[in-house]
Amino acid sequence: MDEHKIIKGLKNMEDWAVEAVVELYGDRLTKSAYMVCSDRYLAEEAVQDAFLTLCRKIDSFREDSSLYSWLYRITINHARNKTRNRWFRKVLPREEEQFEEAPDYRTPEQRVVEIEASDEIRRSLSMLSLPYRQVIDLYYIQDLKVREIAMLLGVSKGTVKSRLSRARERLGKILGERWAEHDG
């Protein structure tokens, strides 16, 4: 779906545009928000707040950047605020089925091993500082180019490259054993 069509649809207050934008960017933004919060629930809340902000402020969007960049920045801001305020948030019991993983066709044993690996990688990522987590997310998970990341974060290409290099190095140290296992 073309971004311009979605923007036009949202500006004309058409419901199909809501459907399209959530389907197009919902999962990507959740991953980015997770990289900031290291908490799935807070990440989802941040994404929801970002989409609601989009609906309220769409008229002020001038299209000098892509819709995704705009949404990404809003999501990251919400995620950072939520992380900052997390210590005094009231903890409420959550429903179990709130999160879904992608369809799963693995055997139970494979699933246990892979869940453990996923948890370990998520824990390792949360040990990196925010700028490093952001570049890892944008480069490896969102598949953006260095130039696009630089524009999105408002830093130079050199900064992105050096952050990427340090992030890889630190992730390598943290995941040392898993590296070796992967090589084997």
Added chain:
Amino acid sequence: MDNRNEKKIKDLLSGGLGGLMISGQSKRRIKDNMTEILARRRLPLWKRLIISMREFWHSTYEISLMPAALTGAAAVALVLLAVHPGFVPIDKPLKGETVYVQSVIQQNGTQTVVYVPIGMEVINDANN
């Protein structure tokens, strides 16, 4: 950049975060909330204003409107007490007050006003 290393990182990260998706339930909730916002924006301004006021009332009456109402009531009570005849300041001396007499002295064409305490103790409160 080492392509092998790059692939290794990608594989690990896609294993770690690849399955992280927004749930169907949350997606529906987000879409419903967004659709509601758009539906509201389609309404005429006066209707939107009424809805906003109603929401403001529901969201804040316990935390800000109640103290405001209590403060307002206290202010009204103070004004009523101030204008009540029983609380109006009096001119007559009270028991134990020193009474001053204002004297105007004229001498060589100049006029001076002096206040002389008349050393008189008020025995009986003039109000009684």
